[in-house]
Amino acid sequence: MTTFEQLLKIKRDRGAGYLLLIDPDKIDPKKLPAFIREATNAGTDAFLVGGSLMLSNEFDKTLAIIKENTKAPVIIFPGGVSQVSAEADAILFLLLISGRNPDYLIGNQVNAAPIIKRMELEAISTGYMLIDGGNVTSVEFMSNTKPIPREKTDIAVAHALAAELIGLKLLYLEAGSGAKQSVPDAMVKKVTKYCSLPVIVGGGIQTPEEAKNKVKAGASFIVTGTIIEENSHSSIIQEFANAIHTS
Numbered sequence: 548m549t550t551f552e553q554l555l556k557i558k559r560d561r562g563a564g565y566l567l568l569i570d571p572d573k574i575d576p577k578k579l580p581a582f583i584r585e586a587t588n589a590g591t592d593a594f595l596v597g598g599s600l601m602l603s604n605e606f607d608k609t610l611a612i613i614k615e616n617t618k619a620p621v622i623i624f625p626g627g628v629s630q631v632s633a634e635a636d637a638i639l640f641l642l643l644i645s646g647r648n649p650d651y652l653i654g655n656q657v658n659a660a661p662i663i664k665r666m667e668l669e670a671i672s673t674g675y676m677l678i679d680g681g682n683v684t685s686v687e688f689m690s691n692t693k694p695i696p697r698e699k700t701d702i703a704v705a706h707a708l709a710a711e712l713i714g715l716k717l718l719y720l721e722a723g724s725g726a727k728q729s730v731p732d733a734m735v736k737k738v739t740k741y742c743s744l745p746v747i748v749g750g751g752i753q754t755p756e757e758a759k760n761k762v763k764a765g766a767s768f769i770v771t772g773t774i775i776e777e778n779s780h781s782s783i784i785q786e787f788a789n790a791i792h793t794s
C-alpha cells in the first residue's frame with residue numbers, strides 16, 4: 548500500500564486522522580525516540596516532519612530516528628528543497644496555490660522533482676492554501692505570499708476547485724504554525740462541501756475541541772505542532788486523537 552493509500556485508509560477506519568508535526572529545529576534529539584513511541588501509542592496516525600527553516604542540519608537523522616520508533620507513516624512536510632530525504636515514507640509535494648509567487652508554484656518543485664524521482668520517494672501532490680490566521684506567520688514571510696482573508700470563503704472554494712481540476716491529491720488549509728486563529732470552521736465546511744479532495748487542516752489549533760470542530764466541518768486530517776511542542780505529555784496527544792477519531 549502506498550503512503551497516500553494508508554492515509555485514505557486511516558480516514559476510512561477512524562473517521563479522520565491525527566497528524567503530528569515534528570520540526571527538527573524545535574525538538575531535543577535525545578528526547579525524540581521516547582516521544583515518538585509515546586505519541587504513536589497515544590493515537591498519532593502519521594508524523595509530518597519539516598519546518599520553515601532547517602537550522603539544525605539534522606534532517607536525515609531526525610527522520611531515521613522517527614522511522615525507527617514508529618510504524619505510523621513518516622511524511623516530509625517540506626519548507627524548502629533542502630528538505631528532501633530518502634529516509635521518509637513520502638513527501639507532501641506542495642504547491643502554494645493561494646499565492647502568486649512562481650517560486651512556490653513551480654520553481655522549487657522543478658528543483659526538487661529530479662531528486663525525489665532519483666530517491667524513488669513517494670510524492671503526494673498537495674494544494675497548499677494559506678489562510679489568514681490573525682498574525683504574520685513564517686510561511687507568509689518566507690514565501691512572500693498573501694494569505695486568503697478569513698471571511699473570503701468563496702475565494703478559498705475556488706482555489707480548492709482549481710486544485711481538484713489540476714489533479715492534485717490532497718488539499719492543506721493552513722493558518723500557519725503558531726497562528727493566533729485556526730482556519731475558520733465555516734471555511735472548512737464550504738471547501739469540503741464543494742471540493743472532493745481530502746482536506747488537511749492545520750495551524751493554530753490549540754484544543755481537542757477545536758480539532759473536533761474542524762472534523763465535524765469536514766476535515767479529513769488535523770495537524771498540530773506548536774501545542775504539543777509546548778506540552779508534550781502523551782495525555783494531551785491522546786485527547787487530540789480521541790477528539791479527531793470519530794469512528
Ligand code: 1GP
Pocket residue numbers: 568721722723724725726748749750751752770771772773774
Ligand atoms: C503548521 O499546520 C501546522 O504548518 C501546525 O501548526 O504549529 O500552529 O500547530 P501549529
